[in-house]
Amino acid sequence: MKILYDHQIFSIQIFGGISRYFNELSVILESKKDIQTEFSVKISNNFYLSQKSISFYSFFKKASFKGKIRFIYFVNKIYSIYVLKKKNFDVFHPTYYDPYFLKYLGNKKFVLTVYDMIHEKFPDKFAEFDKTSKNKKILVNKASKIIAISESTKKDLIDIYDVNPSKIEVVYLANSLQLNSETYIKIKLPKKYILFVGARDGYKNFMNFLSSVTEILKSDTNLHLVCAGGGKFNDQENLFIYQNNLENQLLQFNIDDKTLSYLYSNAKAFVFPSLYEGFGIPVLEAFACGCPLICSNTSSLSEIASDAAVYFDPLDEKSIETAVLGILKGQELRATMIEKGYKRLKFFSWKKTAQLSEKVYQSII
Numbered sequence: 001m002k003i004l005y006d007h008q009i010f011s012i013q014i015f016g017g018i019s020r021y022f023n024e025l026s027v028i029l030e031s032k033k034d035i036q037t038e039f040s041v042k043i044s045n046n047f048y049l050s051q052k053s054i055s056f057y058s059f060f061k062k063a064s065f066k067g068k069i070r071f072i073y074f075v076n077k078i079y080s081i082y083v084l085k086k087k088n089f090d091v092f093h094p095t096y097y098d099p100y101f102l103k104y105l106g107n108k109k110f111v112l113t114v115y116d117m118i119h120e121k122f123p124d125k126f127a128e129f130d131k132t133s134k135n136k137k138i139l140v141n142k143a144s145k146i147i148a149i150s151e152s153t154k155k156d157l158i159d160i161y162d163v164n165p166s167k168i169e170v171v172y173l174a175n176s177l178q179l180n181s182e183t184y185i186k187i188k189l190p191k192k193y194i195l196f197v198g199a200r201d202g203y204k205n206f207m208n209f210l211s212s213v214t215e216i217l218k219s220d221t222n223l224h225l226v227c228a229g230g231g232k233f234n235d236q237e238n239l240f241i242y243q244n245n246l247e248n249q250l251l252q253f254n255i256d257d258k259t260l261s262y263l264y265s266n267a268k269a270f271v272f273p274s275l276y277e278g279f280g281i282p283v284l285e286a287f288a289c290g291c292p293l294i295c296s297n298t299s300s301l302s303e304i305a306s307d308a309a310v311y312f313d314p315l316d317e318k319s320i321e322t323a324v325l326g327i328l329k330g331q332e333l334r335a336t337m338i339e340k341g342y343k344r345l346k347f348f349s350w351k352k353t354a355q356l357s358e359k360v361y362q363s364i365i
Contacts, residue, residue, distance in 0.1 A: 003093055099135050207237070
């Protein structure tokens with residue numbers, strides 16, 4: 001069996017959960033004698049793809065010019081069409097929602113992974129010209145099988161697009177972060193901090209979370225809030241930080257995996273206040289690094305974290321504050337959450353992801 005993965009996410013992402021998912025999936029599938037995988041990618045700056053021994057060109061990693069991503073996407077799209085036309089594969093698995101490939105598939109079938117229904121649930125958080133929902137709906141209807149990355153996402157698919165449940169298979173993701181006690185990091189960290197990871201805009205609910213913990217930070221000037229990734233603080237965030245005299249207690253770092261694992265392992269807690277997540281890989285990253293998890297009680301998060309988290313209502317500032325204080329003041333609770341996190345993590349693995357994905361592929365051949 002030969003599976004063809006296309007260029008989309010590898011044209012867009014340098015790092016990211018979706019490109020990591022397809023990389024991990026292909027590595028395990030390729031280790032099997034009767035399976036081949038191929039990526040229709042010609043040029044890319046994706047970190048995970050650069051670790052693979054496949055034929056592609058890294059495209060001026062340090063070069064920055066207007067339209068760079070559009071150019072990479074265009075070249076890879078042309079190449080993907082060329083590969084599709086050759087029909088030298090058994091199953092096609094697009095990595096995102098651009099339906100460009102439909103006219104070139106012929107009688108070949110494709111599997112679609114749906115990561116979340118964020119665009120459908122929070123349309124006001126995205127630009128008016130964003131076509132994600134429209135394209136996703138087209139592909140959901142035409143796919144032979146759909147992989148949903150959580151039961152929550154499967155339910156949303158059924159509720160919003162009225163998809164036949166028999167067409168959807170739930171295949172969980174896993175964790176790739178490794179804890180290394182000998183990791184050396186170049187950044188200077190405070191001794192006492194809570195951690196926020198990733199993008200901070202829109203449904204990620206960062207400003208509501210920040211407002212919720214402001215009094216906690218003011219009452220303990222030794223406590224810091226560290227933000228990993230997500231870019232520098234924007235004007236709105238900087239204004240809030242300045243107005244509340246928190247300049248010395250909020251830090252933001254752009255980091256690699258080694259530094260991220262260090263940040264998790266040394267934090268008092270990781271707080272995940274999202275209004276919605278299709279799966280939430282940071283949940284598993286925190287578990288792997290022995291970091292207590294405090295998170296929203298919405299969407300897939302309670303499904304993935306189970307009893308290994310302290311939950312709050314992401315729209316209720318008092319609820320967030322109470323949950324954070326509970327971990328900060330409760331050493332026994334903190335230790336319990338860490339232990340439960342380790343146990344919960346064993347339920348997820350990329351090997352399981354690959355095994356279940358293989359079954360989905362086999363079911364449509």
